[in-house]
Amino acid sequence: MAKIKNKKNSGQKLWLKGKKYILGGNMLLSKRPNLFLPDLWPTYFSKTKSCFIWDLDNKKYIDMSYMGVGTNILGYNNNRVDREVERAIKKGNISTFNAPEEVELARKLISMHKWAYKAKFARTGGEIASVAIRIARNYSKKNKVAICGYHGWHDWYLSANINKKSSLKNHLFDQLNIGGVPKEFGKLTFSFEYNDFDSLLKVYKKNPDIGVIIMEVKRNFNPKKNFLKKIKNFCTKNKIVLIFDECTSGFRENFGGLHLKYKIIPDIVLFGKALGNGYAITALLGNKKVMKEANDLFISSTFWTERIGSVAGLATLKEMKRIKSWKKITKIGKIIKEKWKRIFDKYLIEYEIKGLDSIVSFEFKRKNFNVYKTFITQEMLKKGILANNSIYVSIDHDNKILKKYFVEFEKVIKKIQILEQKGIKLEKLLESKASSLGFKRLN
Numbered sequence: 001m002a003k004i005k006n007k008k009n010s011g012q013k014l015w016l017k018g019k020k021y022i023l024g025g026n027m028l029l030s031k032r033p034n035l036f037l038p039d040l041w042p043t044y045f046s047k048t049k050s051c052f053i054w055d056l057d058n059k060k061y062i063d064m065s066y067m068g069v070g071t072n073i074l075g076y077n078n079n080r081v082d083r084e085v086e087r088a089i090k091k092g093n094i095s096t097f098n099a100p101e102e103v104e105l106a107r108k109l110i111s112m113h114k115w116a117y118k119a120k121f122a123r124t125g126g127e128i129a130s131v132a133i134r135i136a137r138n139y140s141k142k143n144k145v146a147i148c149g150y151h152g153w154h155d156w157y158l159s160a161n162i163n164k165k166s167s168l169k170n171h172l173f174d175q176l177n178i179g180g181v182p183k184e185f186g187k188l189t190f191s192f193e194y195n196d197f198d199s200l201l202k203v204y205k206k207n208p209d210i211g212v213i214i215m216e217v218k219r220n221f222n223p224k225k226n227f228l229k230k231i232k233n234f235c236t237k238n239k240i241v242l243i244f245d246e247c248t249s250g251f252r253e254n255f256g257g258l259h260l261k262y263k264i265i266p267d268i269v270l271f272g273k274a275l276g277n278g279y280a281i282t283a284l285l286g287n288k289k290v291m292k293e294a295n296d297l298f299i300s301s302t303f304w305t306e307r308i309g310s311v312a313g314l315a316t317l318k319e320m321k322r323i324k325s326w327k328k329i330t331k332i333g334k335i336i337k338e339k340w341k342r343i344f345d346k347y348l349i350e351y352e353i354k355g356l357d358s359i360v361s362f363e364f365k366r367k368n369f370n371v372y373k374t375f376i377t378q379e380m381l382k383k384g385i386l387a388n389n390s391i392y393v394s395i396d397h398d399n400k401i402l403k404k405y406f407v408e409f410e411k412v413i414k415k416i417q418i419l420e421q422k423g424i425k426l427e428k429l430l431e432s433k434a435s436s437l438g439f440k441r442l443n
C-alpha cells in the first residue's frame, strides 16, 4: 500500500508551533488534527474555493468532511456572497454609527418566521445561546435549565457535567474538562435524552423549578412518538420557556428553522453556522411574550455591530432562496446515504447511518471504530480527499465530485474487508496515531 509521501507537511510543523503558542493549539476542538489523522493531517489551509481546500504546501483536496464545520452550505468563497461582503468592506466595516443592514436582516428573518417578534444578533453559536438563556431566565424568573444537544462552551451549559446523573456524557464525550466552571452552577443545568420524554419528566420531577428548556430540533435521528409536540405541550403547561437551538439544523432541510417543517413553534429560536456562509453571524428570534420583557436587559457587545456579518447574512439568504439550496443539499445527502449503504452492504460491513440528510454520518459496529475511521481518512488523504465518517453537504458536492469520492471510498472499504478477512489488524496499517472520536450527538 502506498504510504503518505509528505510526512512532515507544513501543516504538521505549524501545528507544533500552534500548540506552543496557542491555548489548546487552536480555537475549535473540531479542527484539531487528533480528530482526523493526528500525525499527518494537513491542519491549516492556504485558500479555499467551492468544495476544495489547499493546504500550506499548496496541495489541493476535495472537502468531503466538515466543510468549515457546517458553515458553508453555498460552498467556500461563494461568489455572490463574497461580492456583497467585498462591497461592504470597501464602505467600512464598523464605525461610531450602526450598520443599517442589521435592521434589514432582522426584518427578513422575522418575515420568514411569522411567530417571531424581535431579533438579536451575535457572532458565535455559544454567544447567542447564552443570550437566549438570559432572555429566557428573565422571563421565567427561574434559573434552572434543561438541555438536550450541544449549545456551546459557556459556563451555564458545561455546568450540566457537574451533575453526574444528568451530565453531558451522552451529548459530547466522556472526558470533557470543565475546570473553572463554578460547582455552584451544577445545581442549575440538567440534561435529558432525545426522543425520551420520560427522561425529561425524571429531571423535572427532581427539579420542578426548571424554567427553560433548550434543545436541538433534530440531529442524528428523526423525532419519534410526537417527541417535539410533547415537549412543547409540557412547556406550555408548566410555563417553561422553550428554546430551539437551530445553529446547525437551520436552513438545511427548509428555508429557515426546521421547526417550521415540524410545525412546532418555540418561544426562541437560534441560528448560526451557515447563516453567513462562512462569515460570522448568529441570530436569535423571540416571540412577543419573552422579547417584550427583555428590551432593557444589558446584552451588548462591540463586534456584534460590524457590517460584514449582517451583509453576509442577507446575501446568503438571498442566494439560498434563489437556488433553493436546502433542496439541493438534501438531495445530495440522500444520494450519499444510499451509496454508503450499497457499499457497506456489498462489503459486509455492519453499519449505522445517521444525521440530517444534509449532515450525513456513519459508524461501523466495531469497538475500535476510531481505528477504522482513521484508516479511511488516511487512505482518502492519499487520493486528495478529506474524509472521515461525516459529511456536511454543500451545493458544490455535485455528481462529478461525488463520483470521485465514491470511486476512492469504495476501494478503501474493499481494502478493509480484505484485511478483516485475512485477520490483519487495521492498526498495523496506520501511519499515524489513531484519531479520537470527537463529539457525540445524542439527538
Ligand SMILES: Cc1ncc(COP(=O)(O)O)c(C=O)c1O
Residues within 6 Å of the ligand: 123, 124, 125, 126, 127, 129, 149, 150, 151, 152, 153, 216, 245, 246, 247, 248, 249, 272, 273
Ligand atoms: C446546535 C449548536 N449550538 C451551538 C453551537 C456552538 O456554536 P459555536 O461553535 O459557533 O460557538 C453549535 C456548534 O456546533 C451547535 O451545533
